[in-house]
Amino acid sequence: MNRFAALLDRLAYEPGRNNKLRLLTSYFREVGDPDRGYALAALTGALSFKHAKPGLIRDLIAERTDPVLFALSYDYVGDLSETVALMWPSPQHAQSSPLPTRSGGEGGERTAAGHNNPMPDHNNPPPPTLAEVVTTLRTLGKSELPKQLSRWLDELDETGRWALLKLVTGAMRIGISARLAKTAAAEFGKKDPHDIELMWPGLTPPYLDLFAWLEGRGEQPVNLDPAPFRPVMLAHAIENTDFAGLDAADYIAEWKWDGIRVQAVGGRDAHGHILARLYSRSGEDITKSFPDLLPSLHFQDSLDSKLDDSRKPLHTFRHQASFAIDGELLVVRNGRVQSFNVLQQRLNRKVVSPKLTKDYPIHLRAYDLLGDGDADLRTLPFAERRARLESFVARLDDPRIDLSPTIPFDSWEALTLARRDPKSAGAGEDADAVEGVMLKRRDALYLPGRPKGQWWKWKRDPHVIDAVLMYAQHGHGKRSSYYSDYTFGVWISTENGDELVPVGKAYFGFTDEELMQIDRFVRRNTTEKFGPVRHVVHEPEQGLVLEVAFEGLQRSTRHKSGVAMRFPRINRLRWDKPPREADRLETLERMLKGIAISGAADAGPQ
Amino acid sequence: MRRAQAYMIKMRPQDILMPVAAGLCCKPGGFHIDPVRPVERAVITHGHSDHARPGHGAVLATRETLDVMRLRYGDDFARSTQAIAYGEEIRLGGVTVEFHPAGHVLGSAQIAVSCGGTRVVASGDYKDARDPTCAPFEVVPCDVFITEATFGLPVFRHGDAADEVKKLLASVALFPERAHLVGAYSLGKAQRVIALLRQAGYDAPVYLHGAMEKITRYYQSRGVALGELRPVKGMKKADLAGTIAIAPPTATSDIWTRRFPDPVTAFASGWMRVRARGRQRGVELPLVISDHADWDGLTRTIEATGAGEIWVTHGQEDALVHWCTTRGLAARPLDLIGYGDEDEGETSPGPEEADE
Numbered sequence: 009m010n011r012f013a014a015l016l017d018r019l020a021y022e023p024g025r026n027n028k029l030r031l032l033t034s035y036f037r038e039v040g041d042p043d044r045g046y047a048l049a050a051l052t053g054a055l056s057f058k059h060a061k062p063g064l065i066r067d068l069i070a071e072r073t074d075p076v077l078f079a080l081s082y083d084y085v086g087d088l089s090e091t092v093a094l095m096w097p098s099p100q101h102a103q104s105s106p107l108p109t110r111s112g113g114e115g116g117e118r119t120a121a122g123h124n125n126p127m128p129d130h131n132n133p134p135p136p137t138l139a140e141v142v143t144t145l146r147t148l149g150k151s152e153l154p155k156q157l158s159r160w161l162d163e164l165d166e167t168g169r170w171a172l173l174k175l176v177t178g179a180m181r182i183g184i185s186a187r188l189a190k191t192a193a194a195e196f197g198k199k200d201p202h203d204i205e206l207m208w209p210g211l212t213p214p215y216l217d218l219f220a221w222l223e224g225r226g227e228q229p230v231n232l233d234p235a236p237f238r239p240v241m242l243a244h245a246i247e248n249t250d251f252a253g254l255d256a257a258d259y260i261a262e263w264k265w266d267g268i269r270v271q272a273v274g275g276r277d278a279h280g281h282i283l284a285r286l287y288s289r290s291g292e293d294i295t296k297s298f299p300d301l302l303p304s305l306h307f308q309d310s311l312d313s314k315l316d317d318s319r320k321p322l323h324t325f326r327h328q329a330s331f332a333i334d335g336e337l338l339v340v341r342n343g344r345v346q347s348f349n350v351l352q353q354r355l356n357r358k359v360v361s362p363k364l365t366k367d368y369p370i371h372l373r374a375y376d377l378l379g380d381g382d383a384d385l386r387t388l389p390f391a392e393r394r395a396r397l398e399s400f401v402a403r404l405d406d407p408r409i410d411l412s413p414t415i416p417f418d419s420w421e422a423l424t425l426a427r428r429d430p431k432s433a434g435a436g437e438d439a440d441a442v443e444g445v446m447l448k449r450r451d452a453l454y455l456p457g458r459p460k461g462q463w464w465k466w467k468r469d470p471h472v473i474d475a476v477l478m479y480a481q482h483g484h485g486k487r488s489s490y491y492s493d494y495t496f497g498v499w500i501s502t503e504n505g506d507e508l509v510p511v512g513k514a515y516f517g518f519t520d521e522e523l524m525q526i527d528r529f530v531r532r533n534t535t536e537k538f539g540p541v542r543h544v545v546h547e548p549e550q551g552l553v554l555e556v557a558f559e560g561l562q563r564s565t566r567h568k569s570g571v572a573m574r575f576p577r578i579n580r581l582r583w584d585k586p587p588r589e590a591d592r593l594e595t596l597e598r599m600l601k602g603i604a605i606s607g608a609a610d611a612g613p614q
Numbered sequence: 615m616r617r618a619q620a621y622m623i624k625m626r627p628q629d630i631l632m633p634v635a636a637g638l639c640c641k642p643g644g645f646h647i648d649p650v651r652p653v654e655r656a657v658i659t660h661g662h663s664d665h666a667r668p669g670h671g672a673v674l675a676t677r678e679t680l681d682v683m684r685l686r687y688g689d690d691f692a693r694s695t696q697a698i699a700y701g702e703e704i705r706l707g708g709v710t711v712e713f714h715p716a717g718h719v720l721g722s723a724q725i726a727v728s729c730g731g732t733r734v735v736a737s738g739d740y741k742d743a744r745d746p747t748c749a750p751f752e753v754v755p756c757d758v759f760i761t762e763a764t765f766g767l768p769v770f771r772h773g774d775a776a777d778e779v780k781k782l783l784a785s786v787a788l789f790p791e792r793a794h795l796v797g798a799y800s801l802g803k804a805q806r807v808i809a810l811l812r813q814a815g816y817d818a819p820v821y822l823h824g825a826m827e828k829i830t831r832y833y834q835s836r837g838v839a840l841g842e843l844r845p846v847k848g849m850k851k852a853d854l855a856g857t858i859a860i861a862p863p864t865a866t867s868d869i870w871t872r873r874f875p876d877p878v879t880a881f882a883s884g885w886m887r888v889r890a891r892g893r894q895r896g897v898e899l900p901l902v903i904s905d906h907a908d909w910d911g912l913t914r915t916i917e918a919t920g921a922g923e924i925w926v927t928h929g930q931e932d933a934l935v936h937w938c939t940t941r942g943l944a945a946r947p948l949d950l951i952g953y954g955d956e957d958e959g960e961t962s963p964g965p966e967e968a969d970e
Contacts, residue, residue, distance in 0.1 A: 014781075020889070021898050027789070034788055073768065074940060080933045081769045085888055094769035094887065166771065166887075482867055488879060488896045489871045540894060 009164060011039055012047050012138045013171030020182040023484035028184055032192030036219075043138045045214025050142075050175060051189035054213055057145040059178035060153060065092055068158055072097055089173035096161050096169055135163040139214065141172065187290045197222025202239040202456045205291045209233035234275030235283040237291040238332055238378050238386070239456030243446060243463035250464070251420050259447045260394065261415040261423055263435055264465055265373055266348045266443035266560075267338040268355075270294070272305050272372055273379075275330040282306055286337075297357065298337065300365040301372060304408040329381035331400070333374050334454075335412070338441060340371040345438035348574070349562050372409045374401055378454055386454035393454065415445065423447075427466060443559070444468045470557035470575075471599060473498065473591040474582060476508055477552040480530040480542045483515060490523055491530040491542065494578065496554050498569070499592045508546055509593060511569045514556060517577030525581065526552070548588035555580035561600045571596050625730035627758040627923065630709065633948050638736055638760070642708035642729055645674070647736050648953070657711065659738025660722035661686070661801055664953050674698055674706075676713060678721025678836065682801060685828050700749065716740040717751030718905050719802030720833060726754050734758040735919065741904065742911045743772065746809040747802070747838045751915075759921035760948070763929030764906040765884050772884055772908040778901040779810040785878060785899055786858060793854045793874035794899070797863035797881040800826045802905050804860045805833045807882050808840045810903075811858065821846045821854070823861035823870070851875055867896055884908065913937060928953040 015035045022028050032051075036044050049055045069078060069092045078095065085091040136144075141160065148156055157176065161169050174180045187201075190208065194201040199222060210231035211218055220226030269289040276282055284305035286295045295302065339346040339354065346368075354360075354368050377397040378386050385393050394414075401411045415434055417423040423445065426433035430442040444467035452462040475496035483492035493515040497508035518526065529544070529552055536543040545551050557579040564572035571593075631638050637649035645655040652669040659665055659675075661682030666675070668687040673680065677697040684691060698704060700723065704711045713723040716738055724737040735756040742751045765772075786794050798804040804826050811820065819842040822830060827845060834840055846859050855875045865871070866879050884904025885891040892900040907915060912934060916924055924938045924945040931947035938945030 018785075018899075021892060021900065023898065030788060074936070076936050077768050077933055080930070080936075081767050084767055084930075085769055086890060090889060091769060094771065095767075166773065482896055484896055486876065488867050489869055540896075 009136050009138050009141055009160075009172065010168040011035075012043065012050075013164070013168040015047065016171045016174070016180070016182055017167050019184055024486070025188065028188060029192050029195055032184075032189065033196040036193060036196040036222075041216055041219055042214035045216060045219060046138045046142045048189055048193060048215060049213035050138075050180065051184060052186035054186075055142060055175075057142070057148075058150070060157065060176040062088055062177060064154060064157075065089070065173060065177065068092070068154060068161070069096070089177060089179065090170055092161075093166055093169035093173055098162050098164075098169075133163055135165070135168055136160050141175070142213075145176065185290070186292065193218065193222060197224075203228070205237060205239050207231040208291065209236055209293075232278075234277045234330070235273040235285045236275075237271060237273065237285075237287040237293075238454075239291070240269065240271065240289045240334070241454050241456060241463065242289075242458040243465040244458060244460070246447065246464040246466045254420075254447075256417065256419050256423070258449055258451075260390065260450055261417055261426075262375070262412050262446050262448070263415065263430060263442045264444040264446045264467065265336040265338060265345070265412065266441050267336040267351055267373070270335060270337050270372070271378070272301075272333045272335060273331070274305055297354070297360060298370050299360055301337075301370050301408060304372070304406045330379060331377070331381075332379035333372065333397075333400075333409075334376035334378055335372045335374040335409075338371050338373055339368045341369065343437075345371075345373075345441040347440045348443075348560060352562075370408070373412045374409060375412050376454065389451040389453065390448050391450040427468065442468070470559055470579075471561070472555055472557050472579060473595060473599075474553050474585060474589070475511060475556050476546045476587040476590045477526070477529075477544050477554055478508060478510055478546045480526075480544055481540050487523075490527045492523060492527070494526070494554065496556060497546070498590060498596065499588075500569075506548070506588075508587075509569045511567070511571060511593070511596065512556065512558070512573045512576045514554075514576045514578050517557065517579055518581070522578070522581055546587060549586055551587040553582035553585040553587055553590050554578050555582055561596060563600065569593055569596070571600060625732045627732055627734050630727055630729050630732060631734050631736065631758075631760070633950050637950065638948075640706075640709060640727055643706040643711065643727065645706060647725055648738065650953070655706075656692070657706075657725055658683075659716065659725060659736065660718055662719070662739070665738060668692070672696065674704070674711070676700070676721040676723050679723070681832060682721065682829065685832060712754075714752045714754050715749035717742060717745060717748060720748045720805070720836060720838070722748065724752075724754055726756060732757050734760065735921075736760045737762065737915075739764070739906055740915070741907045742915055743775065743904075743907070745806055745905070746813060747805045747833060753915065753918040755920050757921055758923045758925060759916060759919045760925045760927060761912060761916060761934070762906065762953075763912065763926050763931050763934045765904065765908050766912060766926070766930035766932075766934040768909045768933070770884060770887055770904075770908045771910060772887065772902050772904045775806070775810055775903045776814065778882070778903050779807070779814050782858070782880060782899065782901060783811070783814060783816060785880075786856065789878060790856045792876045792878050793856070794858045795866050795871060795874060795877040795879055796858060796860050796901070797866040797879070797883075797897075798860050798903075799883075799905075800862055801829050803882055803903065805830055805838060805840060806905065807860060807901075807903065808843070809838065812839065812841050816858070817841060818857070819844045821849065821857055821859035823859065823865055825862050825865070826860055846873070849873070863895075916943070917941070 015031060018031055019028055022031060035047065065088060073095060081095050082091045144156060160172055164172060190204045191201045194204050207229045210233050211229060217226060217229045221228050271287040273287065274284045284302055285293055286298055286301065288294050339351045350368065354370060357364065374397055377393055377400055380396060380400060385396060398411060401409060413434060415426050417426060427445045431439035435442050444465060447464040447466060449462050455462065475498050477494055478497045479495040480491035481493040482488055483490055493513060495510050495513050497510040499506050500509045530542055533545040534542045535545050556576050558573040558576040560574035562572045563570060630642060631640050636646050636651045636653055638647040645657050646653045647657050648659055648665040649656050649670065650667065654671040656670040657674045658679055661679045666679060666683050668691040670692045672694045673692040674696045680695050680697055698713050700713055700715050702713060709727050709729040712726040714726060716722040716724045718739045718741055722738060724735055724740065726733055726735045733756040735754045737760060739762050740751055782794065796807055798807050808820050821844050823846055830840065830843060851873055852875065863881060871877050878898050879896065880899035880901050881895060881897045882901040882903040884902065884906055886900035886902045916938065922944060924943050925948045926934050926945060927948045927950045935945045935947055
């Protein structure tokens with residue numbers, strides 16, 4: 009457990025992806041089964057046991073410490089698990105050794121003994137392993153938890169206690185995704201992460217078969233999941249210079265819908281039960297978040313299935329075999345696809361209430377068909393898959409699942425026009441939710457990852473405003489010596505005349521050369537420092553104007569300005585522009601209305 | 615241990631030492647301890663800049679503290695100086711002054727002031743943990759013990775510094791193509807980290823930021839074994855791969871770091887015990903190594919002195935004063951202004967965040 013804790017501790021501070029991978033692979037190398045398997049499970053969120061409530065932890069510490077000292081400490085540290093981990097009076101602190109006095113002399117050695125880590129002897133049992141903790145927690149009764157927890161807390165060191173408390177309270181936020189943990193496992197065994205993703209639903213902690221395969225000691229585990237995830241194919245962003253080498257006739261174009269890319273999979277397990285799953289593009293099972301789509305994914309089993317009153321009778325769904333659809337989740341209201349802002353109401357919800365599903369009905373727009381019955385279609389050219397998809401969706405005849413329409417075009421010029429005005433180029437009232445155009449080679453196979461030259465995304469031009477740099481902060485990792493996080497603002501009128509109000513934060517979009525320039529500007533024009541934050545001069549005649557590009561705008565009560573941007577980034581440095589000529593909040597307000605009413609209208613600088 | 619009770623006439627401790635604007639004033643002895651503004655006669659515990667300031671008339675301190683002041687402020691940092699050894703006793707006015715090791719940095723001392731059968735110990739900054747670069751802390755029995763409280767909260771338990779150095783070396787082994795940049799205060803912590811590295815068997819050259827060189831060379835001249843040291847200056851970026859460099863904490867997030875290949879930023883400080891502190895500073899490898907006593911060290915020491923009255927200065931006074939009262943000890947915060955921001959110019963970590 010202490011070794012796992014040390015890994016978590018280090019991961020929590022490490023900003024770099026490759027360095028995180030290195031830390032993980034070295035852990036998998038050093039630590040044997042079954043601990044490393046449980047670690048992988050903990051990092052991918054695959055462990056399941058009843059979590060301890062913070063109240064229990066509070067009770068445990070209250071029995072052992074002075075309430076005033078605990079209150080002062082908690083106030084200082086600000087995190088319950090961490091406070092308890094640090095101030096837990098473990099047995100080795102209790103053995104206080106007498107200090108040397110003046111006559112005593114040899115002080116150093118003796119005092120250090122009080123700090124030493126516990127030696128595993130009969131008074132100090134060895135700290136628990138991760139496997140021990142996980143397997144015990146699985147079967148432990150609720151009433152036994154406090155006693156067991158305090159025993160472990162006695163045995164672990166500070167970092168071990170912190171990790172244990174994070175684990176049992178289910179609050180492990182250490183900035184690594186399930187995907188990254190699996191990638192590390194793949195790297196450890198020099199395998200393709202896609203293979204792990206494929207077999208993952210069939211694996212269970214502590215993954216002995218997986219690690220045997222990764223170490224070359226065993227067969228590749230097979231995924232027996234009847235509704236498996238298939239690694240997703242992604243597109244490259246197209247540049248204007250790319251078109252010269254591309255022939256319009258080789259491509260099929262469709263709208264790029266601004267929703268959530270998903271894979272909808274249906275299948276039948278060994279007992280003949282029907283399964284349907286919705287996966288995110290990274291392979292996460294998100295079925296539970298969208299129960300309202302589920303009936304549409306269950307293929308026809310019997311005629312007396314329950315009906316949803318807003319939907320057609322289910323028996324119209326005549327599909328009898330497994331399938332896998334690649335598509336986009338969208339909210340559709342009154343036949344109109346809603347913007348991403350609306351869809352956001354459905355995301356990251358703990359409870360999906362009937363009201364939510366009624367107000368924000370979810371819909372699947374199909375892009376591609378990866379499997380149909382027993383046939384794996386991924387090895388067919390896109391044009392053929394598209395034909396299969398069209399007939400599949402037609403047979404389905406379900407109001408919640410429809411086909412992503414193609415955009416007819418015969419030249420890049422024609423497509424340019426369509427992209428500029430999706431509304432009149434076929435997207436109609438749904439143009440709100442279009443974030444650009446997708447180009448897919450007719451002969452493209454469905455390949456995992458981002459294969460070169462197969463699929464292109466051609467995003468709508470971003471919205472742009474001119475804002476003034478107000479505050480700067482150090483970046484992380486490679487950028488920790490640079491001021492690379494910028495808060496920028498626009499003008500508003502107040503009783504005291506015009507003032508800048510912050511509207512967003514950006515930390516990318518600039519080139520390395522531009523970063524150096526801004527960094528230099530920040531250092532030379534700091535007016536005040538508040539901890540890590542530098543206030544940078546922002547007066548009407550003095551300051552730096554940043555051209556900020558962003559994808560969308562939203563009302564926000566969390567921001568003083570009342571608006572929040574989506575994907576803001578620094579587009580250009582406007583050294584030529586005095587801050588007084590930067591945009592005003594009214595411009596953003598207008599854009600907000602414009603976006604809501606007319607949809608995809610390009611809002612460039614006015 | 616209530617020594618004073620053996621005497622018939624007893625000085626009140628506040629008649630011996632009392633806090634004034636300039637620092638702790640000893641009226642019967644005619645001097646101040648660690649004065650924060652220029653005074654006629656100063657008695658100084660150790661060389662950190664918040665305790666040892668230039669511009670006093672006469673200065674009494676250990677030889678090492680005087681040397682450090684000379685290195686920092688030049689030869690004319692005071693009108694006259696007098697060196698005193700550990701265990702030596704000096705009569706100043708109506709009081710007797712003795713110096714005892716404080717275990718904080720090279721030359722650091724606790725100052726015992728006795729008068730009329732009452733002994734008050736001003737401990738300055740101290741730690742009871744092992745430190746190969748300075749004399750170990752000694753407990754001085756007394757009636758009143760004046761303690762710092764930099765880490766005066768029970769969340770501060772610093773563990774064995776050797777384990778932290780192991781963590782650093784494990785990281786060096788894991789990332790051989792990167793440089794490891796350890797932020798450490800230039801007097802005391804830097805040398806202790808180097809000495810701990812040597813004790814852990816690390817024998818490659820350790821690289822030094824320019825601001826560390828003078829003090830570190832001085833440690834070596836006093837017989838502290840630090841192995842081969844090299845300046846960072848003049849090194850090629852590629853040649854710094856796999857090395858360990860020691861720098862003042864602020865330098866580890868500054869332009870200076872761009873000369874290192876993909877540096878891992880470490881920080882050796884007791885503050886690193888609390889995660890938010892490490893994250894705030896963009897530290898990637900926190901090393902919990904402190905030159906101040908941790909909570910257990912503070913409370914253990916207070917008990918060991920046998921003092922019935924505890925005066926608490928700079929740091930988290932509230933918690934320590936509370937702890938004293940629960941043990942039946944008279945305790946009060948001293949509210950001295952100007953301490954705990956030692957090496958501020960070097961680190962600018964915010965007033966409450968100073969370290970050795």
